[in-house]
Amino acid sequence: MPPSGRASIPEATVARLPLYHRCLLDLQAEGRSKVSSEQLADLAGVNAAKVRKDLSHFGSYGTRGVGYDVDHLLVEIATELNLDHDWPCVIVGAGNLGSALATFAGFTNRGFTVVGVLDVDPDKVGRELGSLTVRHQDELAELVAAEGVAIGIVAVPPAAAQEAADRLVEVGITSILNFAPTVLDVPSGVQVRDVDLAVELQILAFHEDRSRSARSTRSAG
Numbered sequence: 697m698p699p700s701g702r703a704s705i706p707e708a709t710v711a712r713l714p715l716y717h718r719c720l721l722d723l724q725a726e727g728r729s730k731v732s733s734e735q736l737a738d739l740a741g742v743n744a745a746k747v748r749k750d751l752s753h754f755g756s757y758g759t760r761g762v763g764y765d766v767d768h769l770l771v772e773i774a775t776e777l778n779l780d781h782d783w784p785c786v787i788v789g790a791g792n793l794g795s796a797l798a799t800f801a802g803f804t805n806r807g808f809t810v811v812g813v814l815d816v817d818p819d820k821v822g823r824e825l826g827s828l829t830v831r832h833q834d835e836l837a838e839l840v841a842a843e844g845v846a847i848g849i850v851a852v853p854p855a856a857a858q859e860a861a862d863r864l865v866e867v868g869i870t871s872i873l874n875f876a877p878t879v880l881d882v883p884s885g886v887q888v889r890d891v892d893l894a895v896e897l898q899i900l901a902f903h904e905d906r907s908r909s910a911r912s913t914r915s916a917g
Contacts, residue, residue, distance in 0.1 A: 705776070709750045715740040716747070717773045717806065723766050732763035779807030784843045786869075788860040789851035790815035790823065790830045793875055797851060798825045811843040833860075837867045847871045854878040861888075 719739040723731055733751075737744040751764070754776050773779075785803070787794045790813050798813045813825055814833045823830045831839065839845065848864035850857050850872060857876035864872055870886045877892045 705753045709753055710777075712740065712742060712746075712750055713773050713777055714806075715742075716750070717770065717777065717779070720766055720770045720773070721806075724770060729766055730763045731766055731769075736764070774807065777807075781807070783808045783847055784811045784845045785809065785847040785849055786812045786814065786836070786839060786843075786845045786864075787849045787851055788814050788833065788836075788864065789856075790817070790820040790825065791851065791853075794849075794851035795825055797849060797875075798828055808847070810849075811845060812839045814839070833863065836863055840867045840869065845869065847873065850874045850876050850880070852876055 716736060719736060720731070722739070733744040733747045737747045740747070751769070751772075754772060785808050787798055787810060790798070794813060794815070798810050803810060810828065813828050813830050814836055815821055815830055816833045820830050821832050846869075848861075848869040848871070850860045850864070852860050854876050857874065857878050858880060860876075861872055861874070861880045861882055865882060865886055872880065872882065872886065872888045874880055874888055874890045875893075877894055879890075880888050882888055
């Protein structure tokens with residue numbers, strides 16, 4: 697018998713579920729109650745067959761000619777992604793990026809709440825960021841224990857990223873979102889997701905150059 701539940705869902709599908717969730721939130725905000733696989737695929741930038749296959753992994757098949765119920769599908773995906781309860785997060789680094797992340801309103805309606813921002817720079821400690829006050833990094837253990845922090849976000853320069861990750865691991869954080877353009881060395885069992893904005897821009901530049909070359913070739917022909 698094949699495995700059932702979350703363990704049986706392919707990683708590629710898991711990676712797309714947040715895209716569907718975001719699109720469904722937008723549809724819900726527009727007052728839409730139904731969405732077809734074709735419409736959801738178009739919004740998420742994938743094909744309709746992939747949408748249907750992805751959603752079938754947790755028993756959502758939609759209704760032929762009607763589509764999916766937006767509210768119900770949101771609940772299903774939120775449950776699958778464990779977004780049906782709040783995930784407290786802490787940000788290490790109160791520079792430009794950390795400050796922007798701390799005040800980003802888009803986290804809240806997706807199940808994440810930034811409960812603290814920390815830094816070692818005395819010029820940043822004590823500064824107000826929305827409803828938060830930047831705390832010294834030495835207060836990390838106290839904050840994690842008091843707020844039940846589940847996820848740590850590293851938003852420091854590359855040279856300080858490993859130390860920030862080490863501190864998070866020391867206080868029991870096993871899920872880290874890393875915005876520093878460097879590879880973190882963490883123990884087995886600690887999940888790290890890297891977000892390197894420069895790499896993404898370089899990939900875009902590569903595709904843009906190829907697109908321009910293709911357009912130039914077509915024009916010349």
